[in-house]
Amino acid sequence: MADCLFCKIVQKKLPARIIYEDEHSLAFEDINPQAPLHVLVVPKKHIPTTLEITIEDNALVGHLFQVANRLAKERNIAERGFRLVMNTNPESGQTVYHIHLHVLGGRTMHWPPG
Ligand code: AMP
Ligand code: ZN
Secondary structure (H helix, E strand, C coil): CCCCHHHHHHCCCCCCCEEEECCCEEEEECCCCCCCEEEEEEECCCCCCHHHCCHHHHHHHHHHHHHHHHHHHHCCCCCCCEEEECCCCHHHCCCCCCCCEEEEECCCCCCCCC
């Protein structure tokens, strides 16, 4: 999608600190990290919010979790624990309308979230 920030990162039209890439997904460091590890895992396919995920995307969305798990293991936070977040629409705090899985770790997380 032409005016989508994360599509531009996927297409390498905007810079990002990319830490993982495969045919269907990309992972890069969040520009405003909220934890020692804060990575975003995005599908290369443009999906605006979780509400637009269809049955055809089931494997793709599962794949995002596989990538997140792999990164958590590589960064040695898997056993300690980490948080996976996907915000949907304004009251959740979603600001970029291309779905992305936040991978947050390296510190104790609080609950309930703010
Ligand atoms: P959300 O608020 O759930 O939509 O998350 C959007 C995330 O994207 C925020 O954590 C931002 O800090 C992050 N972000 C915005 N622009 C960029 C960028 N150019 N590169 C990396 N992360 C970004
Ligand atoms: Zn997009």
